[in-house]
Amino acid sequence: MGSGVGVALFIFFLLLVTHEVESAIGVNWGTLSFHKMRPSTVVDLLKANKITKVKLFDSNPDALRALMGTGIQVMVGIPNEMLSTFDSDLFVQQNLSRFIGKNGADIRYVAVGNEPFLTGYGGQFQNYVVPAMVNLQQSLVKANLASYVKLVVPCNADAYESNVPSQGMFRPELTQIMTQLVSFLNSNGSPFVVNIYPFLSLYGNSDFPQDYAFFEGSSHPVPDGPNTYYNAFDGNFDTLVAALTKLGYGQMPIVIGEIGWPTDGAVGANLTAARVFNQGLISHVLSNKGTPLRPGSPPADVYLFGLLDEGAKSTLPGNFERHWGIFSFDGQAKYRLNLGLGNRGLKNAKNVQYLPSRWCVAHPSKDMTQVGDHLRLACSEADCTTLNDGGSCSQLGEKDNISYTFNSYYQMQMQHEKSCDFDGLGMVTFLDPSVGDCRFLVGVTDKGLSSSAEPMAWWSIYHICIGVLIWRFWTLTI
Secondary structure (H helix, E strand, C coil), rough: HHHHHHHHHHHHHHHHHHCCCCCCCCEEECCCCCCCCCCHHHHHHHHHHCEEEECCCCCCHHHHHHCCCCCCEEEEEEEHHHHHHHHCHHHHHHHHCCCCCCCCCCCCEEEEEECCCCHHHHCCHHHHHHHHHHHHHHHHHHHCCCCCEEECCEEEEEEEEECCHCCECCCHHHHHHHHHHHHHHHCCCCCEECCCCCCHHCCCCCCHHHEEECCCCCCCCEEECCEEEHHHHHHHHHHHHHHHHCCCCCCCCCCEECCCCCCCCCCCCCHHHHHHCCCCCHHHHHCCCCEEEEEEECCCCCCEECCCCCCCCHHHHHHHHHCCCCCCCCCCEEECCCCCCCCCCCCCCCCCCCCCEEEEECCCCCCCCCCHHHHHHHHHCCCCHCCCCCCCCCCCCCHHHHHHHHHHHHHCCCCHHHCCCHHHEEEEEEECCCCEEEECCCCEECCCCCHHHHHCHHHHHHHHHHHHHHHHHHHHCC
16 A cells, blocks of 8 residues: 555544544644753653644654554644745645654644734735745645645734724735635635734833733723633634635634743733733633624634743843743743643643753852853853843842852853853852742753763862852852
8 A cells, every 4th residue: 555545544544533633722733942851752742731733833853753542632833934936745745744644644734834914024924924835735635634734924913903892904015915825725724824912012001901901800801892802812803704704715724823921021921920820811811701893702712822932032022932831941830730631730741851950150259350251152042031121030149149150150151161161250059049938940951961061070079069169158258
């Protein structure tokens, strides 16, 4: 039996048994981190929390291999930069066909670009989207996958606009391409995927009512004809519904591709707000209440952003960009959250491969007046966003601030001995220097310990132990 026939039979039986799946809460698994856990550890974390849907931003083969045989439904992605150049047949062969099959990865969607119509891109990707989808669809047909793997385009909510939800419409310059896109989606049984971020509305507008961003009712509701909106999510969702209706596709299924609340890096980005928002969102969606324009019809699926913190993400939008995870970078739950999937709270990752328990701190007896250049270098490469205004480490004293910066760089460099030198201003300690809610991290690795993180030579250990005694004495006497 040829491989194409085998895949076709496998897809046929999957369609019979599993294609009708209830809406669920999924997660975005981003990997822009200096400290990556093994993909198998991340997949075990998904399974422990009964998460059955995951969205990737690429088609990382290690992640897909780890997801094989788990039954977790997967959305893979094609980056915007690839839309004009990738070979659709080759993409399907290398990233879909070889992973799908008996005991394979349950790939349900391919995201063609990620927010390619974002106003900040100035239109540089938008003309490639529909042609890429057409080519990909033809390749899926040839691979006997078209009935099972669906193509989608995650859109930012800035693709549509209106003063009130019922008057929603797509941006004028996108009308033609959106008409083509939603027609394609409708013809192929695909949902419209949108990313909605009430936090960004609050962060970018000092006049935005804070309680309107959450789900506990608002003292500033938005009246719209016979309807009244008490939270930003419903208002944003129905603005999209209205925009789709104007194009003749008012009943098109909608999937929330990204939504969440950061825990650090800005005023208003904290553990309490993130827990309240995400729990309110989950309860709202799973109640099946729907919205004023779609009563009783919540989104088809909702993918929380994100699963893990990503310390290597760009901070151009804001320092909060590195702190969206419901878990920290090492898979430890940040706050109590009921995903509505059977567990009352989040379960932590197990078997995480940490680097040795040691930290780099400012030498207590050295003059730090010349430390400025070292701090700038360290923070240009490592993650120092929690030190900024609104961050969990923004209240540290000067010496602890320096220590946090040194340690972030040291862990990013996999604890290489020379990375804690800083012209003699740094020293390694075995005593955790964390202060209150400000956590001094120890890095993780997705590989075995490298030579840079292996046990140090005896003379280095000797100097560290002497340093620890000095640092401990200093901290006890100041």
